[in-house]
Amino acid sequence: MTxxxxxxxxxxxxxxxxxxxxxxxxxxxxxxxxxxxxxxxGCPISVYLTLSGVGRIDIVDMxxxxxxxxxxxxxxxxxxxxxxxxKIAARRLTEINPEIEVNPIVEKITYDNAFDLIKxxxxxxxxxxxxxxxxxxxxxxxxxxxxxxHGAVLMYEGRAMSIIPKETACFRCVFPDAPPAGMxxxxxxxxxxxxxxxxxxxxxxxxxxxxxxGLDIGLKDRILILNTDTMTFDKVNVKRREDCSACGDVFIxxxxxxVCEVRSx
Amino acid sequence: MATMxxxxxxxxxxxxxxxxxxEGETLLEVLExxxxxxxxxxxxxxxxxxxKRFVNVFVNNIDVRTKDGLNTKxxxxxxxxxxxxxxGG
Numbered sequence: 355m356t357x358x359x360x361x362x363x364x365x366x367x368x369x370x371x372x373x374x375x376x377x378x379x380x381x382x383x384x385x386x387x388x389x390x391x392x393x394x395x396g397c398p399i400s401v402y403l404t405l406s407g408v409g410r411i412d413i414v415d416m417x418x419x420x421x422x423x424x425x426x427x428x429x430x431x432x433x434x435x436x437x438x439x440x441k442i443a444a445r446r447l448t449e450i451n452p453e454i455e456v457n458p459i460v461e462k463i464t465y466d467n468a469f470d471l472i473k474x475x476x477x478x479x480x481x482x483x484x485x486x487x488x489x490x491x492x493x494x495x496x497x498x499x500x501x502x503x504h505g506a507v508l509m510y511e512g513r514a515m516s517i518i519p520k521e522t523a524c525f526r527c528v529f530p531d532a533p534p535a536g537m538x539x540x541x542x543x544x545x546x547x548x549x550x551x552x553x554x555x556x557x558x559x560x561x562x563x564x565x566x567x568g569l570d571i572g573l574k575d576r577i578l579i580l581n582t583d584t585m586t587f588d589k590v591n592v593k594r595r596e597d598c599s600a601c602g603d604v605f606i607x608x609x610x611x612x613v614c615e616v617r618s619x
Numbered sequence: 620m621a622t623m624x625x626x627x628x629x630x631x632x633x634x635x636x637x638x639x640x641x642e643g644e645t646l647l648e649v650l651e652x653x654x655x656x657x658x659x660x661x662x663x664x665x666x667x668x669x670x671k672r673f674v675n676v677f678v679n680n681i682d683v684r685t686k687d688g689l690n691t692k693x694x695x696x697x698x699x700x701x702x703x704x705x706x707g708g
Contacts, residue, residue: 481708537703590677
């Protein structure tokens with residue numbers, strides 16, 4: 355796939371990078387990526403994938419814009435309250451970069467539909483906000499062997515890791531089970547500021563873009579932990595579990611009980 | 620003295636501090652000593668003598684499950700990081 359003159363100009367600031375050229379840009383143009391969630395993480399993720407020139411982006415979320423979203427979800431404004439997030443997001447992203455295709459999918463991801471929904475993508479970037487959906491996305495990516503770029507935030511702490519199924523540790527290798535309800539608060543309960551989701555979502559998008567372009571990525575078998583109380587970035591090493599129920603030798607369905615789901619608006 | 624870094628959901632046991640200095644020869648001893656001053660802490664991390672499946676403990680950025688688990692020796696200047704799963708987005 356060749357690049358048009360407009361595309362060469364649009365992407366010129368990344369095309370001049372020493373390890374990035376028209377071949378890498380064409381790889382991005384050919385890529386099909388799913389963004390799960392159009393919230394605090396989903397906004398920076400989808401914006402940076404759009405700006406980088408990922409050819410097709412499908413965004414899944416069933417929520418409507420709420421006034422409480424507007425401290426961090428910068429694709430929306432007060433006039434969008436009550437409207438489906440993914441439709442507003444897709445329209446805005448297409449305005450930002452008309453060279454790419456953005457598809458809104460108004461759907462709730464569940465353990466039952468995730469395996470079909472997340473099929474045929476070159477990568478998934480996860481911006482969901484609760485354990486049942488996160489484990490569904492992880493397990494579906496493990497079974498379908500789709501690279502998954504994970505990120506999560508809570509208050510002033512953020513995390514990111516990149517998962518290449520069967521090659522690197524998946525979310526379930528690291529956390530085989532979800533915490534019981536009430537153990538870990540959600541953003542709605544504990545709070546989050548916009549720049550936190552902005553930083554972590556941007557890191558997820560960057561890892562995905564580098565991976566899709568064929569460049570090395572730094573968060574395989576590692577969790578990046580951002581602690582903004584002390585403004586430290588730590589990386590801890592994690593390992594695949596041979597007996598992982600998602601990416602191990604034998605796949606075992608392990609849906610996480612919806613009871614522990616508390617939506618972070 | 621070693622340093623223990625606490626993830627956000629556990630900071631109610633450290634008065635909100637992201638990191639504290641701790642003492643103990645092994646990880647278990649460190650957790651128990653900290654628990655004696657901040658009751659309820661250890662039970663958030665340990666269940667039936669093992670680290671819970673939704674918590675990870677790292678010593679100098681290495682998962683203790685790949686070392687000696689709760690019996691992992693803690694040396695002077697080690698950094699212990701305790702990481703429960705979080706899901707916010």
